[in-house]
Amino acid sequence: MQSQGTMCGSCSSDRPALCSASALTLPAAFPRFLSRCNCQSIMVAFKGVWTKGFWRAVSGEYLATLIFVLLGLGSTINWAAGEEKPPPADLVLISLCFGLSIATMVQCFGHISGGHINPAVTVAMVVTRKLSLAKAVFYVVAQCLGAITGAGILYLVTPAAVRGSFGVTTVNSNISVGHGLLVELLITFELVFTIFATCDPKRTDLGGSASLSIGFAVAIGHLFAIPYTGASMNPARSFAPALVTLNFENHWVYWVGPILGAILAAGLYEYLYCPDPEMKKRLKQVFQKDPSGKYREVEADDIAIKPRSIHSIDLEKAEKKDPFKDSTGEVLSSV
Structure with a gap:
């Protein structure tokens, strides 16, 4: 199953560090890394913008x-x-x-x-x-x-x-x-x-x-x-x-x-x-301590939620669970 950690369809790796572009020299790899690995984040950022409700x-x-x-x-x-x-x-x-x-x-x-x-x-x-x-x-x-x-x-x-x-x-x-x-x-x-x-x-x-x-x-x-x-x-x-x-x-x-x-x-x-207890719970689901005492990112197959990074949670999960939404489904609040 492809997790949301995957940056784009042209990049076969879940993590930027494992992207095939990393084998190239830095001057050649950096532009390709940006073009491949930023496309999904841009798409997520503009998700819901081109809608009548928005x-x-x-x-x-x-x-x-x-x-x-x-x-x-x-x-x-x-x-x-x-x-x-x-x-x-x-x-x-x-x-x-x-x-x-x-x-x-x-x-x-x-x-x-x-x-x-x-x-x-x-x-x-x-x-x-x-x-x-x-x-x-x-x-x-x-x-x-x-x-x-x-x-x-x-x-x-x-x-x-x-x-x-x-x-x-x-x-x-x-x-x-x-x-x-x-x-x-x-x-x-x-x-x-x-x-x-x-x-x-x-x-x-x-x-x-x-x-x-x-x-x-x-x-x-x-x-x-x-x-x-x-x-x-x-x-x-x-x-x-x-x-x-x-x-x-x-x-x-x-x-x-x-x-x-x-x-x-x-x-x-x-x-x-007044912190949101749900956010802390989701963070615990995504990050767990390894035997050395350091926090590691849990693989998507090991947990019940799909996102593999806090960035994914913020843009996807947080918007879906945000209590400030109005009837159009946008993430909004008073004044």
């Missing part, structure tokens, strides 16, 4: 992010800007608008696309093996395009006299860029940890609305961080107004901070605080 999910991410950015940025417009003494921005209004908007979009699109609506959340799903990297690329592109469309529509319908900074997130001049990066990391950590905790299928004590809990997490982050960094928590939300106004001052903060915070929150929740 493109429905991608379009859902585009539309959800469009509406979210349109409504959220709209709350930052100060219509009293033309007055002699315009009042300051209403932080509570902005925070509630962003929080309730994300809660509404998650409720509307959660069963269609998972309702990520945030590249940082999508990255968190990739690092916890709930979404393949190939699918994540399409998600992030759709989110950014949706955000740009939403910001563009708002820019067109808003009078130039009241656009102001147009909701562009900037680091407060009274703090350093490093401190701004830390603030973005912390508020995104709080958001992503909330997502994983409220959408954890292993919990039996959950009640109420997960989308509302996530909306509250966004609102809380804004209430705290608007004076510091404008409270992005979402690279697409910051990218759209920056592109429309061509203002990219310290823009990298709003990509690096949220992505690092999301990865940290997802990793801590998934692998430290």
Whole structure:
């Protein structure tokens, strides 16, 4: 029986080290090794991408992010800007608008696309093996395009006299860029940890609305961080107004901070605080100790499962057993 350790049909060996190409000199063997042994991994990575359900999910991410950015940025417009003494921005209004908007979009699109609506959340799903990297690329592109469309529509319908900074997130001049990066990391950590905790299928004590809990997490982050960094928590939300106004001052903060915070929150929740016991069980099935005390990879014929490597488990088994799937069978999660 041919195991999933086989790299491609043209390679007769289960392991790259035993591939017939290894007998060649390195300069000649390396390109052939890549062409032969990477083809299956590429095919697995793009498995499920060319399906109607997946493109429905991608379009859902585009539309959800469009509406979210349109409504959220709209709350930052100060219509009293033309007055002699315009009042300051209403932080509570902005925070509630962003929080309730994300809660509404998650409720509307959660069963269609998972309702990520945030590249940082999508990255968190990739690092916890709930979404393949190939699918994540399409998600992030759709989110950014949706955000740009939403910001563009708002820019067109808003009078130039009241656009102001147009909701562009900037680091407060009274703090350093490093401190701004830390603030973005912390508020995104709080958001992503909330997502994983409220959408954890292993919990039996959950009640109420997960989308509302996530909306509250966004609102809380804004209430705290608007004076510091404008409270992005979402690279697409910051990218759209920056592109429309061509203002990219310290823009990298709003990509690096949220992505690092999301990865940290997802990793801590998934692998430290609430690890999946099924994954540990599957690892024990694939790897066993030999007499010398070292772990060896178990042959496919010796165990009841087909994959022969953790890579195969992540892309095949994990997707099939992932509790975050929606009705289309895609590996998705909330917000």
